Amino acid sequence: MATGREFTLNTGAKLPAVGLGTWQSSEDEVYNAVMTALQAGYRHIDSAFAYGNESAVGRALKASGVPREEIFLTTKLWSTYHTRVAEGLAASLNNLGVDYLDLYLMHWPVAMNPNGNHPLFPTRTDGSRDLVSGSEWDFTKTYSDMQKLLDTGKVKAIGVSNFSIVNLKELLSAPTTTIVPAVNQVELHPYNPQPALISFCAQKGVHVTGYSPLGSTAAPLQEEAIIQSIASKTGTTPAQVLISWAVARGTSVVPKSVTPNRIVSNFNDFVLSKADVAAIDEISKVTRRRMVTPNWGVTIFHDEE
Numbered sequence: 055m056a057t058g059r060e061f062t063l064n065t066g067a068k069l070p071a072v073g074l075g076t077w078q079s080s081e082d083e084v085y086n087a088v089m090t091a092l093q094a095g096y097r098h099i100d101s102a103f104a105y106g107n108e109s110a111v112g113r114a115l116k117a118s119g120v121p122r123e124e125i126f127l128t129t130k131l132w133s134t135y136h137t138r139v140a141e142g143l144a145a146s147l148n149n150l151g152v153d154y155l156d157l158y159l160m161h162w163p164v165a166m167n168p169n170g171n172h173p174l175f176p177t178r179t180d181g182s183r184d185l186v187s188g189s190e191w192d193f194t195k196t197y198s199d200m201q202k203l204l205d206t207g208k209v210k211a212i213g214v215s216n217f218s219i220v221n222l223k224e225l226l227s228a229p230t231t232t233i234v235p236a237v238n239q240v241e242l243h244p245y246n247p248q249p250a251l252i253s254f255c256a257q258k259g260v261h262v263t264g265y266s267p268l269g270s271t272a273a274p275l276q277e278e279a280i281i282q283s284i285a286s287k288t289g290t291t292p293a294q295v296l297i298s299w300a301v302a303r304g305t306s307v308v309p310k311s312v313t314p315n316r317i318v319s320n321f322n323d324f325v326l327s328k329a330d331v332a333a334i335d336e337i338s339k340v341t342r343r344r345m346v347t348p349n350w351g352v353t354i355f356h357d358e359e
């Protein structure tokens with residue numbers, strides 16, 4: 055049974071603990087997934103311009119009949135829009151067919167050439183990503199422009215994604231930063247639990263949302279023996295255990311599925327015992343691994359610092 059837990063952001067808004075992820079879902083798949091999720095009681099949808107399926111997400115939001123104000127809708131500014139933030143927002147609002155977002159995240163702390171050889175992944179002649187960086191641009195400028203969006207009413211909260219402690223410190227100490235990000239969305243699961251980042255964000259009032267909670271494509275974490283044994287002991291699924299572990303740590307979570315029965319069962323998080331949470335915490339002592347590691351050509355995660 056879904057616990058219906060919520061987290062309160064530094065804006066005062068409530069964020070449902072379990073939302074639907076939409077990465078690597080085709081337009082048809084995501085349309086059906088969002089419809090199924092909203093019927094099952096989900097009220098938090100995680101989208102992104104770069105997933106290429108915002109318009110299908112938007113069509114499903116409308117077709118579901120669920121009032122817009124009951125849904126917490128997140129999308130993300132793509133890196134080729136860092137130097138034209140208002141344009142990025144306009145494109146996402148238009149795709150989604152909505153007047154406002156509940157949360158707009160900077161997808162990655164890296165700006166890419168808006169006029170390069172590809173609209174999403176421009177490259178240089180040597181094949182490396184075509185970044186706008188150095189004295190030309192940095193993510194504090196992007197964030198400064200995102201702050202201005204709040205005054206338009208088209209965005210209720212702003213935040214970041216894939217921000218390490220190093221980059222958060224740089225962002226928070228920038229003279230142009232006047233608003234603490236509401237959320238930092240990062241990769242979190244038992245192979246990559248990032249306790250230092252979670253505690254740093256808590257100290258600064260930044261809520262953390264975990265992505266790839268099942269270990270991303272094909273959900274490899276469900277094969278872990280401890281996850282399976284807790285699932286069988288509690289009469290739940292491995293995915294429900296992983297999702298419930300995330301919520302027990304004070305993080306919201308956005309599992310992706312396009313399979314109706316999985317979408318429904320993933321929403322049924324439960325309260326894990328402290329002992330089970332601690333047992334799952336042990337997994338990273340044996341296996342530490344990130345699943346989402348695009349080669350940006352610059353350091354993103356600062357895992358060694």
Ligand SMILES: NC(=O)c1ccc[n+]([C@@H]2O[C@H](COP(=O)([O-])OP(=O)(O)OC[C@H]3O[C@@H](n4cnc5c(N)ncnc54)[C@H](OP(=O)(O)O)[C@@H]3O)[C@@H](O)[C@H]2O)c1
Nearest residue numbers: 075076077265266267268269270272273293309310311312
């Ligand atoms: N901010 C970022 O940079 C970033 C990066 C990555 C992800 N995200 C967000 O986080 C979301 C979740 O992460 P993710 O998509 O990487 O991976 P995930 O949610 O950890 O795992 C998705 C995979 O698990 C499968 N699955 C889902 N529920 C299952 C269940 N109950 N039993 C067995 N398998 C199950 C899905 O298959 P089916 O779909 O075939 O059912 C899919 O293959 C994304 O969709 C996206 O919204 C954000």
